[in-house]
Amino acid sequence: MDERMARMCLAAVVEPGHPAVAEAVGSYGAAQVWASLVDAGARMPLAERARRLDPDDLAARTRAAGLRFLVPGDDDWPPGLADLAGCEPVNQLSGEPVGLWVAGGGSLGALCASSVAMVGSRASTAYGDTVASDLAAELSEDGRCVVSGGAYGIDAAAHRGCLAGRTPTVAVLAAGLDEPYPGGHRPLFARVAEKGVLVSELAPGEHPTRVRFLARNRLIAALTPGTVLVEAAARSGARNTVTWANELGRVVMAVPGPITSATSVTPHRLIREAEAVLVASASDVLELLSPLGRANPRRPGERRPTDDLDADELRLFEAVPGRGSLPAGELALRAGLALPRCLAVLDQLAERGFLAQNLIGEWQLPPRRSA
Amino acid sequence: MDERMARMCLAAVVEPGHPAVAEAVGSYGAAQVWASLVDAGARMPLAERARRLDPDDLAARTRAAGLRFLVPGDDDWPPGLADLAGCEPVNQLSGEPVGLWVAGGGSLGALCASSVAMVGSRASTAYGDTVASDLAAELSEDGRCVVSGGAYGIDAAAHRGCLAGRTPTVAVLAAGLDEPYPGGHRPLFARVAEKGVLVSELAPGEHPTRVRFLARNRLIAALTPGTVLVEAAARSGARNTVTWANELGRVVMAVPGPITSATSVTPHRLIREAEAVLVASASDVLELLSPLGRANPRRPGERRPTDDLDADELRLFEAVPGRGSLPAGELALRAGLALPRCLAVLDQLAERGFLAQNLIGEWQLPPRRSA
Numbered sequence: 136m137d138e139r140m141a142r143m144c145l146a147a148v149v150e151p152g153h154p155a156v157a158e159a160v161g162s163y164g165a166a167q168v169w170a171s172l173v174d175a176g177a178r179m180p181l182a183e184r185a186r187r188l189d190p191d192d193l194a195a196r197t198r199a200a201g202l203r204f205l206v207p208g209d210d211d212w213p214p215g216l217a218d219l220a221g222c223e224p225v226n227q228l229s230g231e232p233v234g235l236w237v238a239g240g241g242s243l244g245a246l247c248a249s250s251v252a253m254v255g256s257r258a259s260t261a262y263g264d265t266v267a268s269d270l271a272a273e274l275s276e277d278g279r280c281v282v283s284g285g286a287y288g289i290d291a292a293a294h295r296g297c298l299a300g301r302t303p304t305v306a307v308l309a310a311g312l313d314e315p316y317p318g319g320h321r322p323l324f325a326r327v328a329e330k331g332v333l334v335s336e337l338a339p340g341e342h343p344t345r346v347r348f349l350a351r352n353r354l355i356a357a358l359t360p361g362t363v364l365v366e367a368a369a370r371s372g373a374r375n376t377v378t379w380a381n382e383l384g385r386v387v388m389a390v391p392g393p394i395t396s397a398t399s400v401t402p403h404r405l406i407r408e409a410e411a412v413l414v415a416s417a418s419d420v421l422e423l424l425s426p427l428g429r430a431n432p433r434r435p436g437e438r439r440p441t442d443d444l445d446a447d448e449l450r451l452f453e454a455v456p457g458r459g460s461l462p463a464g465e466l467a468l469r470a471g472l473a474l475p476r477c478l479a480v481l482d483q484l485a486e487r488g489f490l491a492q493n494l495i496g497e498w499q500l501p502p503r504r505s506a
Numbered sequence: 507m508d509e510r511m512a513r514m515c516l517a518a519v520v521e522p523g524h525p526a527v528a529e530a531v532g533s534y535g536a537a538q539v540w541a542s543l544v545d546a547g548a549r550m551p552l553a554e555r556a557r558r559l560d561p562d563d564l565a566a567r568t569r570a571a572g573l574r575f576l577v578p579g580d581d582d583w584p585p586g587l588a589d590l591a592g593c594e595p596v597n598q599l600s601g602e603p604v605g606l607w608v609a610g611g612g613s614l615g616a617l618c619a620s621s622v623a624m625v626g627s628r629a630s631t632a633y634g635d636t637v638a639s640d641l642a643a644e645l646s647e648d649g650r651c652v653v654s655g656g657a658y659g660i661d662a663a664a665h666r667g668c669l670a671g672r673t674p675t676v677a678v679l680a681a682g683l684d685e686p687y688p689g690g691h692r693p694l695f696a697r698v699a700e701k702g703v704l705v706s707e708l709a710p711g712e713h714p715t716r717v718r719f720l721a722r723n724r725l726i727a728a729l730t731p732g733t734v735l736v737e738a739a740a741r742s743g744a745r746n747t748v749t750w751a752n753e754l755g756r757v758v759m760a761v762p763g764p765i766t767s768a769t770s771v772t773p774h775r776l777i778r779e780a781e782a783v784l785v786a787s788a789s790d791v792l793e794l795l796s797p798l799g800r801a802n803p804r805r806p807g808e809r810r811p812t813d814d815l816d817a818d819e820l821r822l823f824e825a826v827p828g829r830g831s832l833p834a835g836e837l838a839l840r841a842g843l844a845l846p847r848c849l850a851v852l853d854q855l856a857e858r859g860f861l862a863q864n865l866i867g868e869w870q871l872p873p874r875r876s877a
Contacts, residue, residue, distance in 0.1 A: 150821065150842045178845055180838040227817030262764055345824045346817075391762030391774060393633055394786040403762060403786045406777060413778040415765040446598030446717070450521065453716045467551040471521040474549055 140190055141165035142206050142234040145172075147193050147338035148184040149233070152350030157220065157230025165233065196339045197236065200313035205243065206234045213247040215357050218383050222357075225378050226349050232336045235354075238312050239328035241303045243358075246280040246332060250305070251420060252355045252362040252380070253281050254373040255289025256398050263289055263366035263398055266390055268296035270363065273417030275300020279424075280331070282307060282359050284351065285320055289365045289373070294327055303331030307358065309351040313339035334358075352376040361386030361424050363414060367401035374401050381410060386423050388414040440489070447472055451480050452489055460497035511561055512536035513577050513605040516543075518564055518709035519555040520604070523721030528591065528601030536604065567710045568607065571684035576614065577605045584618040586728050589754050593728075596749050597720050603707045606725075609683050610699035612674045614729075617651040617703060621676070622791060623726045623733040623751070624652050625744040626660025627769050634660055634737035634769055637761055639667035641734065644788035646671020650795075651702070653678065653730050655722065656691055660736045660744070665698055674702030678729065680722040684710035705729075723747040732757030732795050734785060738772035745772050752781060757794050759785040811860070818843055822851050823860055831868035 136144070142165040149156045159168045175182035197204055205211050212235075219231045237243055251274055253267060271281040271293045281297035283290040285306035297304035306327050310316035312335050315324045324333055336354065337347060352372065356362055356379035364387070367373040380387045389402035389411035405411035414420050444452060447470070454469035455461065461469075467477035481498055484490040491501040507515070513536040520527045530539045546553035568575055576582050583606075590602045608614055622645055624638060642652045642664045652668035654661040656677035668675035677698050681687035683706050686695045695704055707725065708718060723743065727733055727750035735758070738744040751758045760773035760782035776782035785791050815823060818841070825840035826832065832840075838848035852869055855861040862872040 148842075153842070180835075180844060180848070181842055184839060184842075226820070262766070266765060346821050390765060391770070391777075391784070393764055394637060394761060395633070399762070399786065403784055406762075407784040407786070407790065413762070413774055413784070415770065415774045415778070419778065449597070450717050464551075468555060471524065471552055471555075474551060477551070 136166050136169060136190065138165050139204065139206050139234075140194070141169040143193060143197070143204050143338075144169050144185070144188055144190050146204075146233045146236075146336065148172075148181060148188055150350070151232065151336040151347060152228030152230060152353060154224060154227070154229045157233065160233055161220065193338060196313065200238070200311075200339050202236045202238050202312055202339065204234055205237055207231065209244075211237070211242050211244045213244045213358050215247060215359065216354070219353060219357050222382050225353065225375070225382055226346075228346070228350050228353060232354065234336075236312050236335050236338065237332050239332040240330050241305070241332045243305065243332045243334060246303060246305055247282065247358045249278055249302075250280040250282050250359045251424060252359040252376065253283050253289065253293035253365060254352075254355060254362060254376045255293075255365040256367050256371055256373060257286050257288040257290075258368070258398070259288035259292065259366050260392075260396060260398055262392055262396070264292040266392075267292035267365040268299075270365070270390070270417055270420065271296025271304075272299045274420060275302040275304070277417065277421060278302055279421070280305055282355055284308070284355060284376075285315065285317075285324065285327075285333075287317060287319070291320065291323060293365075294323060297331075298326055303327075303329075305332045305334060305358070307334045307351055307354050309335070309337065309343040309347040311335060311337050311339040311341040316343050348372055349375055353379045356380040356383055356385055359385065361388060361420070363420060364389040364402050364405065364411060366390070366392060366396075366398035368397045369400045371401055377405060377411065387411040388420060388423060390414055444484075444489075447476065447480050448484060448489075451477065452484060455490060455498055455500060457500065460493050460495075460499035462497050466498060507537050507540060507561065509536050510575065510577050510605075511565070512540040514564060514568070514575050514709075515540050515556070515559055515561050517575075517604045517707065519543075519552060519559055521721070522603065522707040522718060523599030523601060523724060525595060525598070525600045528604065531604055532591070564709060567684065571609070571682075571710050573607045573609050573683050573710065575605055576608055578602065580615075582608070582613050582615045584615045584729050586618060586730065587725070590724060590728050593753050596724065596746070596753055597717075599717070599721050599724060603725065605707075607683050607706050607709065608703050610703040611701050612676070612703045614676065614703045614705060617674060617676055618653065618729045620649055620673075621651040621653050621730045622795060623730040623747065624654050624660065624664035624736060625723075625726060625733060625747045626664075626736040627738050627742055627744060628657050628659040628661075629739070629769070630659035630663065630737050631763075631767060631769055633763055633767070635663040637763075638663035638736040639670075641736070641761070641788055641791065642667025642675075643670045645791060646673040646675070648788065648792060649673055650792075651676055653726055655679070655726060655747075656686065656688075656695065656698075656704075658688060658690070662691065662694060664736070665694060668702075669697055674698075674700075676703045676705060676729070678722055678725050679704060679706045680708065680714040680718040682706060682708050682710040682712040687714050719743055720746055724750045727751040727754055727756055730756065732759060732791070734791060735760040735773050735776065735782060737761070737763060737767075737769035739768045740771045742772055748776060748782065758782040759791060759794060761785055815855075815860075818847065818851050819855055819860075822848065823855060826861060826869055826871060828871065831864050831866075831870035833868050837869060
């Protein structure tokens with residue numbers, strides 16, 4: 136049996152994220168591990184599963200479902216997954232996947248090369264859905280593929296936002312891609328697959344379990360250079376993706392929300408405890424992901440002309456009435472400045488267009504500034 | 507003229523936060539500075555103001571308005587203000603106040619000893635008002651005096667929240683206390699003064715200016731061990747109070763909000779750039795202010811019984827159906843565990859109450875867990 140087929144068979148019988156399997160395949164090759172497994176003692180459950188598997192049937196079901204099976208080394212294999220090999224286990228799960236079933240018109244490797252993960256609560260609020268969708272659309276317009284888990288709530292909002300932009304989206308699922316879970320998202324998954332990719336570590340026919348969701352989360356974190364968390368209550372599966380992203384040295388970002396909302400609890404706690412960086416816009420996200428940083432665009436209203444005034448200039452400028460004019464002596468009194476200093480500062484302000492002297496020699500706001 | 511009276515006269519003619527004045531008083535004493543000022547050259551505006559001042563009239567107006575004039579060294583003088591002496595100037599303002607006019611039934615020093623500043627946008631949202639008021643009420647119940655600036659918006663919400671608790675509130679104003687600004691808050695200021703304190707660096711009759719607001723902000727920051735920012739747009743006076751708090755080494759905290767709200771911009775930027783710590787509750791605030799820290803109360807829903815299960819235990823537990831039962835061999839297959847390991851883990855789970863064995867020897871969820 137060739138390596139690719141052996142990897143497919145192993146992926147079909149071993150639970151994802153089983154550390155020993157990835158390690159054995161790395162050391163001995165998939166074909167040898169598969170052969171040992173099939174030959175193993177009768178009472179070993181994994182061997183029993185292996186002997187029950189019909190490789191030709193598996194390959195046929197993969198083709199029938201319109202899926203491709205990717206293995207490390209393929210052009211489409213995302214390099215980020217290799218980081219899972221050296222990563223500390225989370226929930227005792229770890230390891231690079233033995234292989235991945237994928238569907239869709241996009242290249243997984245190419246899309247993940249410029250991507251960002253967005254995850255969050257299934258029980259999201261209208262605020263969270265709007266924020267996730269808007270952020271994802273902006274990131275997509277900027278050329279970032281948004282990777283998420285295809286679940287209800289924030290995941291769906293993230294995929295939909297990305298679909299509305301110019302870059303395809305990637306959905307990483309915890310079940311076989313012949314019956315992508317949740318079933319209610321079939322139309323969404325069909326749209327994702329048009330130009331993007333559906334990904335799963337699980338063979339056709341497999342159903343999701345809690346452990347499989349946890350193993351799936353490690354893929355979302357590993358496929359992307361950073362993960363954005365939008366809404367998660369105190370208990371949330373999305374928290375687990377963040378843990379993976381931190382373990383993998385990825386950028387972890389969280390969107391804040393109203394403190395009155397239960398779904399703000401985990402993002403706020405992560406930000407407070409410096410496990411995540413606060414992001415409030417797509418440019419906040421891009422600033423963290425671009426290796427060279429990104430010129431922070433000037434925020435509207437951030438600067439005012441008077442920001443450049445020193446204290447004396449500001450006192451004097453503030454002492455000038457909104458309407459009418461005053462002599463320099465009165466302005467000096469009002470501003471608490473010595474008259475010579477006052478005269479000098481008045482000249483500076485006039486030169487810079489903040490004040491004007493009228494026909495009787497008094498000082499006033501320049502015409503365009505007065506009401 | 508005695509020192510207290512000289513300080514009152516100086517405070518009445520010098521703009522607050524004038525660094526040179528505080529320094530001169532520190533070096534030569536207020537009486538001598540005042541005498542030099544009155545004798546200074548005719549063309550010096552400050553001298554002109556000093557000569558125009560009638561000290562007896564000032565004292566009479568202070569008494570008539572029901573005010574006390576506090577100076578450093580008074581029992582009621584808050585020790586935190588002394589930190590302004592060594593502090594870097596902000597907007598070229600600095601220095602401990604020469605004295606303070608106060609009104610109200612509370613002791614400024616005692617209230618500020620256990621206090622927190624809360625500041626924010628005048629143009630606050632309903633969210634910000636609710637959050638400020640709720641936080642202030644909880645802090646007040648915990649014995650913290652909330653100090654703010656008496657302005658519309660967040661300041662007012664903070665004072666009102668504190669009034670609803672068990673600790674009085676302190677309002678630091680940028681105008682004379684005979685006509686506290688804004689006039690629309692007269693009823694609020696009357697309530698503040700019942701058990702709390704109104705404070706101003708400005709003599710009766712003085713009106714607010716932009717520089718006076720900036721100088722006032724340094725007092726709010728200095729009077730308290732920490733400042734909480736609730737809502738501030740990209741440009742906000744409250745940002746200035748935060749700058750002072752940072753310069754003074756105080757704890758700077760910010761409450762997040764919806765990223766869709768313009769008043770979230772400054773809190774989010776401060777948190778993102780680590781100039782402020784995110785606070786989402788009164789206990790978050792108290793945890794930062796209590797010198798010894800505070801046991802973090804367990805958050806509801808943060809722990810589940812299954813959190814203590816290891817990966818094998820979790821796989822096996824998840825493999826057990828919600829209804830009905832399965833033999834150990836089938837569970838081992840489902841969980842991908844060797845049967846001996848499976849039997850051992852089943853026993854562990856049964857011992858801890860996660861699973862039960864039924865009359866035919868199959869495994870199921872214990873009665874109280876099944877539907």
